[in-house]
Amino acid sequence: MAIRSYTSRRELEEHSFHPAVSLLVPVAAIILQALVSRPFPRFAIFDLPLIVTIFFAVSRRSPIAGALTGSIIGLLQDALTNQPIGINGIAKTVIGYAAASIGVQIDVENLSTRVLMNFGFSILNSILLFLINRRLIGQPDFHLLWIHELLRAVANTLIAIPVFLLLDNAKRTE
Amino acid sequence: MDSFFARFKNPLILVAVLLAQTIGLAVQVRRPVVSGSETVSSADPHSISLVRYWVVSIVTPFERFFLGIGHNVRFGWSNYIDLRNTRQQNAALQHQLADMRIQQAAIAQDAIQGHRLQALLAFQQHYVARTVAAQVIGTSGTEFSRVIYIDKGREDGLKPDQAVITPDGIVGKLRDVFPHTAQVLLIDDQTSGAGVILSSTHIRAILRGTSTGRIVINNLTADSRIKPGEIVLTSGGDQVYPRGLAVGTIESVAPDPDHQPYTTIRVHPAANLSQLEEVLIITATQTELPPQAKQDLAVGAATAEAQALAAAAHAAELKAAEEAKSATQIVADRLPSLHDANNPDAPTDPKATVVTADPVGKVPRPLPTLHPDRYSPGSTPSAADLTPGSASPATTPSSTPPPPEQSEPAPSARKPRTTTPPQTDQNQ
Numbered sequence: 001m002a003i004r005s006y007t008s009r010r011e012l013e014e015h016s017f018h019p020a021v022s023l024l025v026p027v028a029a030i031i032l033q034a035l036v037s038r039p040f041p042r043f044a045i046f047d048l049p050l051i052v053t054i055f056f057a058v059s060r061r062s063p064i065a066g067a068l069t070g071s072i073i074g075l076l077q078d079a080l081t082n083q084p085i086g087i088n089g090i091a092k093t094v095i096g097y098a099a100a101s102i103g104v105q106i107d108v109e110n111l112s113t114r115v116l117m118n119f120g121f122s123i124l125n126s127i128l129l130f131l132i133n134r135r136l137i138g139q140p141d142f143h144l145l146w147i148h149e150l151l152r153a154v155a156n157t158l159i160a161i162p163v164f165l166l167l168d169n170a171k172r173t174e
Numbered sequence: 175m176d177s178f179f180a181r182f183k184n185p186l187i188l189v190a191v192l193l194a195q196t197i198g199l200a201v202q203v204r205r206p207v208v209s210g211s212e213t214v215s216s217a218d219p220h221s222i223s224l225v226r227y228w229v230v231s232i233v234t235p236f237e238r239f240f241l242g243i244g245h246n247v248r249f250g251w252s253n254y255i256d257l258r259n260t261r262q263q264n265a266a267l268q269h270q271l272a273d274m275r276i277q278q279a280a281i282a283q284d285a286i287q288g289h290r291l292q293a294l295l296a297f298q299q300h301y302v303a304r305t306v307a308a309q310v311i312g313t314s315g316t317e318f319s320r321v322i323y324i325d326k327g328r329e330d331g332l333k334p335d336q337a338v339i340t341p342d343g344i345v346g347k348l349r350d351v352f353p354h355t356a357q358v359l360l361i362d363d364q365t366s367g368a369g370v371i372l373s374s375t376h377i378r379a380i381l382r383g384t385s386t387g388r389i390v391i392n393n394l395t396a397d398s399r400i401k402p403g404e405i406v407l408t409s410g411g412d413q414v415y416p417r418g419l420a421v422g423t424i425e426s427v428a429p430d431p432d433h434q435p436y437t438t439i440r441v442h443p444a445a446n447l448s449q450l451e452e453v454l455i456i457t458a459t460q461t462e463l464p465p466q467a468k469q470d471l472a473v474g475a476a477t478a479e480a481q482a483l484a485a486a487a488h489a490a491e492l493k494a495a496e497e498a499k500s501a502t503q504i505v506a507d508r509l510p511s512l513h514d515a516n517n518p519d520a521p522t523d524p525k526a527t528v529v530t531a532d533p534v535g536k537v538p539r540p541l542p543t544l545h546p547d548r549y550s551p552g553s554t555p556s557a558a559d560l561t562p563g564s565a566s567p568a569t570t571p572s573s574t575p576p577p578p579e580q581s582e583p584a585p586s587a588r589k590p591r592t593t594t595p596p597q598t599d600q601n602q
Contacts, residue, residue, distance in 0.1 A: 031236045082365065085226070
């Protein structure tokens, strides 16, 4: 009988999802974000698509899958705005790739790791959006209130913890 | 070569995905040269519009569904359950309606005069001729893009760049119009703009949204006449918003540190842009007043006329009362016994006042004599009590003259006493 050994954390904790979950969860996040922001404008401080991108990236632990997931979610998010399609796409592609790469190296099931990771990626998302708008699009008047971005990162971290716990139930261990 | 791709598969795919999206961005934000001047393309390329259309088609049915549930719940609650204080509200609204009618009458006069002057100057005003009411069903979901989605589209007669308003003020303009849905670009979005005019100073300016969700005017230099609280209206110069719609109120005026000598004038929007539920899309304008507005104006003018007539009638009544009072005064002057000459301000007997109110119908009776003497009415004995040949009549207590220290005798009282009875005043 052949003995299989795991040589890395990736092989140990690589998860997959049902195709319906992979499709519906990002769409639900985008719809919820667009829907709830109408009666509760303050809800726009959250970025549910970003949280879903991070979750799928760290769970699959595949940088390519993470980049593609982030790219698709970002492009869908862009399609609902008046901005050129690709701004959120590029930002979330980078975040998906980075999150998956980090997920290979560290234990992403730990609560404190999740807190730090969500806070960091939320800040990174703001920085990327700032750079894309200022440098790639060429909008010199584009400004960000960095205190507000810090608050956004805290808010995203707070909401990411229960969302991660909820989505953990949809994981399938390979 | 294969080992290179195998080794750097992940970064290569990342770079490829990023490159593809960057090229896509470059295609969308390209600046075509039109008539020798560089302009920014505002409309999406066809392929991008198609992508947006697909995504919107996926998202909006869910938004409509949840919005429908929410509306039904709210409708049931507000129309069948939560009806407390409805009567009081109705009464208050009736009062408000009456006040509004009076205000309308006042405004109608000004409006009619304004129309007359405009006709004299051959000024062409664009009035809102037709609007389409729509409900807000969703947003972009991000603070970087301030757009909303409405439940009306191309099949309802909507077109890009049509103005979107509420009764409070302007909201934005239509950007992308799909068959059953449309995207509204709010005025506080950073890519938004509108031509405005300051109501009191009549300074024209350009209003812009910012990336932080504020609306500002930043193309004016410092001017001491511009002060917080001034109302900002649309100027009509942008060919999107008709002239005279409310935009907002100036919140603050401060120097722009990045673009001297310009100022940054922050404007508080008249419409509540964060809590929009229903909006109106202006689908047509005309140079003539719309029939409904004409009718309203006529009603207002009629109300004003009725008010003027009522005011004139009231003034006439007051004048008549004043004249009647003057006649009473004349009669009172002719009857000195009604007033005490030594104390003209002393209050008179109310009964006497009532009598003097009608000087023609009844002659007023004299007041009782305070200090009777022999000439006072009733002090002379009757003829039956007099004795023929007697030098003086029988003295009665009532006819006894008062002691000198009590009363100063009148000059006539110093005359020698005669038996002839005093001549009775014709007025008595």
